Amino acid sequence: MVSKVEKPKLIREDGLRHDGRRPDELRSIKMQVGVLKNANGSALVEYGRTRVLAAVYGPREPQPKHISLPYRAILRCRYHMAPFSTHERKSPAPTRREIELSKVIREALEPIVISEMFPRASIDIFIEVLNADGGTRTTSITAASLALADAGIPMRDLVAGVAVGKVDGVIVIDIDEVEDMYGEADMPVAAAPSLGKITLLQLNGVLTPSEFKEALDLAMKGIQEIYKIQKEVLKTKYLEVKVEE
Amino acid sequence: MSITPSSDYIIPKLKAETIISLIKKGVRASGRGLEDFRELEVVTNYIPNADGSAFVKLGNTQVVVGVKLELGTPYPDTPNEGAIVVSAEFVPTASPLFEPGPPDENAIELARVIDRSLREIKAIDLSKLVLIPGKRVWVVWIDIYVLDHDGNLIDASSIATLAALLTAKVPKAEVEGEEIKVSKGEYTGPLPVNRKVVTVTIGKIYDIMLIDPDIEEETVLDTKLVIAVSDDGRIAGLQKSGMGALSKDEVMRMTELAMKKGKELIEKIEKSIKVAVPEVGAEEVAEEEKAIEIAEEESENVEKDVGVSEKHRENNK
Numbered sequence: 393m394v395s396k397v398e399k400p401k402l403i404r405e406d407g408l409r410h411d412g413r414r415p416d417e418l419r420s421i422k423m424q425v426g427v428l429k430n431a432n433g434s435a436l437v438e439y440g441r442t443r444v445l446a447a448v449y450g451p452r453e454p455q456p457k458h459i460s461l462p463y464r465a466i467l468r469c470r471y472h473m474a475p476f477s478t479h480e481r482k483s484p485a486p487t488r489r490e491i492e493l494s495k496v497i498r499e500a501l502e503p504i505v506i507s508e509m510f511p512r513a514s515i516d517i518f519i520e521v522l523n524a525d526g527g528t529r530t531t532s533i534t535a536a537s538l539a540l541a542d543a544g545i546p547m548r549d550l551v552a553g554v555a556v557g558k559v560d561g562v563i564v565i566d567i568d569e570v571e572d573m574y575g576e577a578d579m580p581v582a583a584a585p586s587l588g589k590i591t592l593l594q595l596n597g598v599l600t601p602s603e604f605k606e607a608l609d610l611a612m613k614g615i616q617e618i619y620k621i622q623k624e625v626l627k628t629k630y631l632e633v634k635v636e637e
Numbered sequence: 638m639s640i641t642p643s644s645d646y647i648i649p650k651l652k653a654e655t656i657i658s659l660i661k662k663g664v665r666a667s668g669r670g671l672e673d674f675r676e677l678e679v680v681t682n683y684i685p686n687a688d689g690s691a692f693v694k695l696g697n698t699q700v701v702v703g704v705k706l707e708l709g710t711p712y713p714d715t716p717n718e719g720a721i722v723v724s725a726e727f728v729p730t731a732s733p734l735f736e737p738g739p740p741d742e743n744a745i746e747l748a749r750v751i752d753r754s755l756r757e758i759k760a761i762d763l764s765k766l767v768l769i770p771g772k773r774v775w776v777v778w779i780d781i782y783v784l785d786h787d788g789n790l791i792d793a794s795s796i797a798t799l800a801a802l803l804t805a806k807v808p809k810a811e812v813e814g815e816e817i818k819v820s821k822g823e824y825t826g827p828l829p830v831n832r833k834v835v836t837v838t839i840g841k842i843y844d845i846m847l848i849d850p851d852i853e854e855e856t857v858l859d860t861k862l863v864i865a866v867s868d869d870g871r872i873a874g875l876q877k878s879g880m881g882a883l884s885k886d887e888v889m890r891m892t893e894l895a896m897k898k899g900k901e902l903i904e905k906i907e908k909s910i911k912v913a914v915p916e917v918g919a920e921e922v923a924e925e926e927k928a929i930e931i932a933e934e935e936s937e938n939v940e941k942d943v944g945v946s947e948k949h950r951e952n953n954k
Contacts, residue, residue: 458643459640459643460643461641461643464641466640466641466643467640467641468638468639468640468641469638469639469640470638470639488745488748488749489749491639491742491745492742492745492746492749494638494639494742495639495742495743495746496746496876496877496878497639498639498640498641499860499877499878499879499880502641502880502881503880503881503882507641576757577757579875584882587882588884588885589882589883589884590877590882590883590884590885590888591877591882592877593862593875593876593877593883593888594875594876594877595872595874595875595876596753596756596757596874597757597874598757598758598867598871598872598873599871599872600870600871600872601870601871601872601892601893601896604872604892605889608885608888608889612885
């Protein structure tokens, strides 16, 4: 965590944000798939300085076997922050925050995985936050969704996530750690754009109903942009496969 | 690690189909309307040893919240504020599915959702809970105890939390240099509560929204959205909970409905507290009521508002 001294100015005189972005501007987003040799699918996603690795194993035999379901595959999901990912070293033991986030991320992915195709199996999603600079859960969902696709798991759509927020009274997209810490509201959203479905929605902070609508609209716009990049990255990978053959 | 639940509450398929077909017709198996809460019972000062407490029975869901104030050190980034800690226990008395042991992801989620609903809106005035700035402050421990599970644990817990906070008192403490003497059983005044916040959980099945789902309804829902509503009509927190998804339009409808129901719920809780503890600020209550009477006489707008809310109440019957 950044040491909390004085609240910095989050919106500058010229209307831009503390890092020079416009309120509706995403950070620089980078994505790679197939970055791990052993996992069935993997992805590395960066939103600015936030960097997240996701790996998918499965469908495979669940461990232990009795947790399986007869009519569908179960999803197992772990969101975890590496000890070096934060300013002060984070103990690798799971925190209450990580336990909650593992749950909401799993619930954000459940609606898009066609789990009925693999009864009694387990699809395991392991997310490692390598460097945290705000928006780690939404970056994680974008990465996990890519890793699932990379593993060849049948899906109804991809999910992309982004956190919107309110800082110094302005609704902004893709908030970073400073904006999260000193801002008035942080609202992570994830959606499956082609299905038109929101699969994760949280709000930490206070918004009026009209601010909420503005924030949700802004999030959906950003998700569309991220979704485009996701599809591009997956397509590029298969183009490369073709060339190799 | 979070795993797709394999031991959820199970109801017969026939029953599930009946519940769904009834909901489609706009009624519920219990006879409630889609936008009705179950019967609510609030008992404050339920735990004599706590500094504030409430027992809440929402239908057959039973929750106790105990609030205790203890001396502690402030967080380094907020040296001039007290602290709040929210924990939830799903006690094994509450359900055959609850096992003894550390809180699971559902209990942790519940506690964190309630915590967030209070924190950013500054529901408790933490600046008034400082004894020695930077060194000694009151820590408000909010412990949520789920005793019996018949669905909608989050709202029942939120109601109990609000009722417990509104009746909590700050223990008497004397500061002598670096030493603090706490007098047991003596209080300096009520816990400073700035804002009243309550969560409203709305379940969704097909395109139908329903308030306060019971445990059987929860098994058939696509998903739920928990909306924290403040007494000044703002959204103080959100959490989509459950495996399904929501369209943007559905989210907007849900938040709109929650704002309306949340306001009613806060009023209901306030009323039940006034009945339960008439000795706490009885004069202020009388004055407030007088003030309302005067306002009603003076302003037509207020009369209109009252008319609208009565209409809502009738609709909900």
